[in-house]
Every structure is written in structure tokens, then in C-alpha cells.
Amino acid sequence: MRRIISFILLGLGVFAVALGLLLRLYAYPQLAKIPLDQESTSVAQGDGITALVVRTVDGAPQPEIRQNLSLTSTTYVTGDLTQPEVETDGNVAVYVEAIKTVDDASGIVVNASVRSLCVDRFTNEAVVPCEGQYTEQEQGKRVTEDRDTIQQPGLSFKFPFGTEQRTYSYYDLSVGKAVDAKFDGEEAVQGLNTYRFVMEVPPTKIGDREVPGSLIGQSDKPSVRAELYYQVKRTVWVEPETGIIVVGQQEGRQELLAPGQSPGEGTTVFDGTLRFNDTTINDNVTKAEDNRSKLSLLTSWPVAMWIGGAALIVLAVILLMTGSQSGGRTGSAPPLRRQPAGAHG
Structure with missing residues (x-):
């Protein structure tokens, strides 16, 4: 189960980083x-x-x-x-x-x-x-x-x-x-x-x-x-x-x-x-605020996606590593102890 969760987190992390790159490097220059x-x-x-x-x-x-x-x-x-x-x-x-x-x-x-x-x-x-x-x-x-x-x-x-x-x-x-x-x-x-x-x-x-x-x-x-x-x-x-x-x-x-x-x-x-004049300034403030809010989706969101995606990737790797280590011990047979020849249990 832990491995499944790890791979899900890893996939989400990679997707978030890739989407952030797409928004910043492709969508932003277009907008x-x-x-x-x-x-x-x-x-x-x-x-x-x-x-x-x-x-x-x-x-x-x-x-x-x-x-x-x-x-x-x-x-x-x-x-x-x-x-x-x-x-x-x-x-x-x-x-x-x-x-x-x-x-x-x-x-x-x-x-x-x-x-x-x-x-x-x-x-x-x-x-x-x-x-x-x-x-x-x-x-x-x-x-x-x-x-x-x-x-x-x-x-x-x-x-x-x-x-x-x-x-x-x-x-x-x-x-x-x-x-x-x-x-x-x-x-x-x-x-x-x-x-x-x-x-x-x-x-x-x-x-x-x-x-x-x-x-x-x-x-x-x-x-x-x-x-x-x-x-x-x-x-x-x-x-x-x-x-x-x-x-x-x-x-x-x-x-x-x-x-x-x-x-x-x-x-x-x-x-x-x-x-x-005041009318022109008011219009320009409104225009700047509207355009800035649109652009922020393509400037601030990619950063959040990169940070969140990287965190998910790190967490997935940690879970995979700890799961692998603990999985190597769980359910293993106890080591056999050699007995002298002719000994009777």
C-alpha cells in the first residue's frame, strides 16, 4: 500500500512541476x-x-x-x-x-x-x-x-x-x-x-x-x-x-x-x-489591476506548483526508501544455527 501511495505522490509531484513549467514558459509568453x-x-x-x-x-x-x-x-x-x-x-x-x-x-x-x-x-x-x-x-x-x-x-x-x-x-x-x-x-x-x-x-x-x-x-x-x-x-x-x-x-x-x-x-x-486627469488615472488603475490578476496566474502559480511538486517528489522518494528498507526485514525467516554433528534436539 505504501508503494502505491508513493507512486501516486510521485506522479502528482512530477505533474505539478511540469504544469508549472508549461504555464511559465509557454502560456505566459503567449498571454x-x-x-x-x-x-x-x-x-x-x-x-x-x-x-x-x-x-x-x-x-x-x-x-x-x-x-x-x-x-x-x-x-x-x-x-x-x-x-x-x-x-x-x-x-x-x-x-x-x-x-x-x-x-x-x-x-x-x-x-x-x-x-x-x-x-x-x-x-x-x-x-x-x-x-x-x-x-x-x-x-x-x-x-x-x-x-x-x-x-x-x-x-x-x-x-x-x-x-x-x-x-x-x-x-x-x-x-x-x-x-x-x-x-x-x-x-x-x-x-x-x-x-x-x-x-x-x-x-x-x-x-x-x-x-x-x-x-x-x-x-x-x-x-x-x-x-x-x-x-x-x-x-x-x-x-x-x-x-x-x-x-x-x-x-x-x-x-x-x-x-x-x-x-x-x-x-x-x-x-x-x-x-x-483623474478619469485617465482611474481607468489605468483598473486596467492594471485586471491585467495583473490575469498574469499572476502564470507567474505566482508556477512557483507554487514547483515548490509543491518538489515537496511531493521528495516525500514520495522518502516513502519508497523507508518502505524498501522495512520490507527487507518483514516476514524473513530467522537465521539457522548450526548444531554439532550427532547432537539431539
Whole structure:
């Protein structure tokens, strides 16, 4: 009976270990992927902002710098299923991101951009080949790249599944390159544990602009070629198991530098902070909690199965060994004692 129980325990232990390996090594990579048909909207808002606003006067654009504005920035991300890189069971997704920032009072668009790229469905990093990748920060001025060259390197949209407490490379559209996203500690957001990452870009030239001289304090000149400088401190709060950005905040500044000016001496055309609004944060917390509970079945359960399976295997081996030892003695005939020849019992 003991041998039967031992083999049952051994079988259960092996099954538990094998199932744990199956869940972790096969099921988890299949589930821990961003969807191909992604569709999400996030909204960031801010008050007391200085920004360059272009209004139309008599059919002509009239730029002016306004202060103490309330702005709303809406980011819409959708999956592009028409691209050749997209396969139903593949590891690459193609996403299109459209951002529009408007002045709440006037409804005037302060800035807008759109971009498309191919990303790894697990790490969320940009990958190639990517046939349709592009960026467009000025209407009608789309910038493309060869399909085998990564145009937008680093992470985009979210962090990897199983985010670690380390520095990542995250793409910044304004400077057109990846910047360091440095781990800055843990923080609870509505009871949800998150990792905080900070990205900082020092004053960096991002382009040249032909602007009215009056806009930058040179009224005697109808037009001036000025340099546009950008700096930002971007902070994101990331749920580590899913990589979802629960909260995003951006403290940014842009200025136009006339010839001979240095960063800090120019005309400020943007200065303010935008942060996810409460609705977006609440939605992200709910999404992160739901996805985390699904993933936990494939991360915590395998560990429990390995531990429990190993314990069952050890117990089965112990029972088999002790049963074999005791079975060697039970029911054996007593040893015969030799008697001298001719002795009578």
C-alpha cells in the first residue's frame, strides 16, 4: 500500500512541476503580449501654462504668446492591422499615436503630432523591419525612414511586462531619440504599487523657426530665423507586472532664441505642467489591476506548483526508501544455527 501511495505522490509531484513549467514558459509568453488591435485614449491637463497660440486673423495665421492658459492634451493610440508586419500569432504590433493639445478657453490647437512604429509585443521596444514607420510634428511634413532602420528607438507607450528597478531607454518625440528613464522609487497610486521613473532632457535644440520679429522682441524686423530649444522633466508611474503607465506627468519648457542668444535668454513659447486627469488615472488603475490578476496566474502559480511538486517528489522518494528498507526485514525467516554433528534436539 505504501508503494502505491508513493507512486501516486510521485506522479502528482512530477505533474505539478511540469504544469508549472508549461504555464511559465509557454502560456505566459503567449498571454503577456500587447494586443494587435490596441485602442486607448489618455487625457492630460494643466493650468497656469504659457504657450504660443496661432490664431487666424483675416485669413492669415497670427502667432501670439498667451499666459495662464488651461490646456488639455489628448493622446489616442490605435493598432494598425493593415501593415505587413502584423500577424495573428506574431510578436510585432504596429501602433499609431495621435496627440492633440488645445487651449480650453478658445479651442485653438496649440500643438499636434502623429507617428507610427512597429513594436515588440512583449518588451514594447521599437523593432524593424517596419515598412510604414513615420513621425509628423508639423502638418504635411511627414518624416519617414528606411524599413530596416529603427526610426524611434527605445520604449514607447508603456514599459515591458515584468518591469525592473533599473534604467530604460524611452523614446522622446520632440528630440527624436531615446532618453534615459531612471528608476526613482516605489509609490502607491490608489493602493496600487507602482515604480516611478524620471526622464530629463536638458535644454536641447530641436529645430529652426521663421517667426515675426515682434514675437521675440525684435519689432524692427518683419521676420527672424530663430532656434527652438526644448527641455522637459517627464515622470511616469508604472505598474511593474503589466508595464502599464498609470500616471504620466510632463514639466516642459520651450523657447525661441534669436541670433546671439543662449538657452535661458530667449523668448518662452511654452512653460507648464501637464498631468493625466483623474478619469485617465482611474481607468489605468483598473486596467492594471485586471491585467495583473490575469498574469499572476502564470507567474505566482508556477512557483507554487514547483515548490509543491518538489515537496511531493521528495516525500514520495522518502516513502519508497523507508518502505524498501522495512520490507527487507518483514516476514524473513530467522537465521539457522548450526548444531554439532550427532547432537539431539
